[in-house]
Amino acid sequence: MRIGILGSGLMGGKLGTLFARAGHEVVFSYARSDEKLRRLACGAPGARCGTPAEAAREADALLLAVHWSRLEEVLQQAGKLTRAVLISCSLPMNADDTALVVGHSSSGAEELARMVHPLRVVSAFGTVPSEVLFSVFDARAKPARPSLVYCGDDAAAKELCAGLIRDVGFDPVDAGPLRNARYTEPFSLLVAHLAYEGTGSPELAYRFEDRAG
Numbered sequence: 001m002r003i004g005i006l007g008s009g010l011m012g013g014k015l016g017t018l019f020a021r022a023g024h025e026v027v028f029s030y031a032r033s034d035e036k037l038r039r040l041a042c043g044a045p046g047a048r049c050g051t052p053a054e055a056a057r058e059a060d061a062l063l064l065a066v067h068w069s070r071l072e073e074v075l076q077q078a079g080k081l082t083r084a085v086l087i088s089c090s091l092p093m094n095a096d097d098t099a100l101v102v103g104h105s106s107s108g109a110e111e112l113a114r115m116v117h118p119l120r121v122v123s124a125f126g127t128v129p130s131e132v133l134f135s136v137f138d139a140r141a142k143p144a145r146p147s148l149v150y151c152g153d154d155a156a157a158k159e160l161c162a163g164l165i166r167d168v169g170f171d172p173v174d175a176g177p178l179r180n181a182r183y184t185e186p187f188s189l190l191v192a193h194l195a196y197e198g199t200g201s202p203e204l205a206y207r208f209e210d211r212a213g
Ligand SMILES: NC(=O)c1ccc[n+]([C@@H]2O[C@H](COP(=O)([O-])OP(=O)(O)OC[C@H]3O[C@@H](n4cnc5c(N)ncnc54)[C@H](OP(=O)(O)O)[C@@H]3O)[C@@H](O)[C@H]2O)c1
Pocket: 007, 008, 009, 010, 011, 012, 030, 031, 032, 033, 036, 064, 065, 066, 067, 068, 070, 089, 090, 091, 092, 093, 125, 126, 127, 128, 129, 130, 131, 188
């Protein structure tokens, strides 16, 4: 699958690298330095770098991984998006990353879906810290994979996203329609609190178990 990365920082850089290692054709875009994009592309098998418009061209999936304040700019640079599934790990955080600026009656993912309508949006990967991604990938052959919730309104788009979640080494958990990002986004802040302010390391993942099943 061809995957464009819009935002090649902690999340986009690592997820793009892992998508490439899993065999996908990845294009990294949107960082403040072209040198960084080139470095990421060199470190990931078969990956390239380019502008957001180049990353978006003919992409099957686009990973949106920017700070909430950069959303409009990166989407504008990506140009008209018609086909790709837009997977967003971006959380609607304020400028100093201390609070959600959207919540309760909407979510960042729903606001995003309104911005890019009729593009299909799936919210995924935002509930884990970037620090855990490589170790989850490295342990993907082991049983009892960690969970990763995702939500969206289009069945085919969600199936595509679930495949990518599996490729990274998680067990995808369908959390229902996109409106349930109202629950997953605050949950991300809980996970971030445990990862960065808890007693353990930021290499933190979670696992849901159906104890009756
Ligand atoms: N980090 C996490 O563990 C984590 C976990 C869950 C969800 N999230 C969410 O995921 C999203 C991405 O987070 P992140 O930690 O990956 O952020 P990040 O490391 O800051 O990455 C953002 C990317 O956007 C680029 N960028 C920022 N301003 C730019 C500008 N003016 N022009 C061009 N490029 C620009 C950055 O460039 P540079 O590379 O040059 O800085 C970077 O590549 C956020 O919405 C965050 O809330 C993050």
